[in-house]
Ligand code: HEC
């Protein structure tokens with residue numbers, strides 16, 4: 001009887017550690033603790049101070065893309081922790097002066113090259129971002 005009891009305890013322990021391991025996996029080991037994830041969504045017309053907009057503001061789905069890109073912050077930022085944005089063509093810091101017209105560097109050097117490279121469906125269709 002006693003032996004049966006110990007077997008049961010060991011069984012419970014094994015189940016428990018299996019569940020814990022699963023939970024830790026879900027919490028994503030790529031993210032360092034206390035990392036500032038930043039805003040969930042970002043109105044980029046405000047970030048880049050667009051003066052005379054002709055399009056609806058692009059609301060950037062920051063958290064959605066962090067998850068979709070598995071928390072590899074340095075795909076878009078200069079470091080694994082965030083910081084300045086990365087020019088997708090040169091790998092250097094993205095430089096944005098006045099945002100005007102469809103030839104602006106946010107399109108040509110940031111959003112569009114990655115959408116093209118990663119085959120994002122309708123990744124360059126205007127109302128994917130301006131809506
Ligand atoms: C798909 C591109 C993309 C990815 C991936 C991404 N970010 Fe961002 N992030 C942006 C953009 C665009 C902004 C807005 C521009 C800015 O604030 O410099 C931003 C802004 C931020 C801000 C706010 C900065 C400020 O000055 O208010 C933080 C903090 C941040 N990101 C952290 C992260 C972290 C941490 C990760 C990884 C877990 C990450 N980001 C992944 C594109 C991205």
Ligand code: HEC
Pocket residue numbers: 044058059060061064065068075076088106110111112114115118120128129
């Ligand atoms: C480093 C790569 C990368 C960059 C840079 C990037 N994106 Fe994306 N974006 C993606 C990927 C990958 C998807 C598709 C994700 C998915 O559906 O799983 C996507 C999807 C989107 C979507 C659709 C989200 C949805 O709900 O389906 C929007 C909107 C978007 N991006 C906006 C932007 C804007 C605006 C910029 C520039 C400020 C930008 N992205 C820059 C990789 C990027």
Ligand code: HEC
Pocket residue numbers: 044045046048050052053054055056057058059099100101102104106107111112115123124125126127128129130
């Ligand atoms: C992948 C996302 C994305 C797509 C697709 C996209 N844009 Fe943009 N666009 C932006 C971002 C981000 C900005 C800067 C922030 C803002 O203006 O909201 C911007 C800014 C602009 C601007 C300058 C600001 C203004 O309102 O006049 C114009 C013009 C523009 N886009 C036109 C277009 C046109 C036309 C298309 C379709 C051919 C298009 N964009 C597709 C993300 C995108």
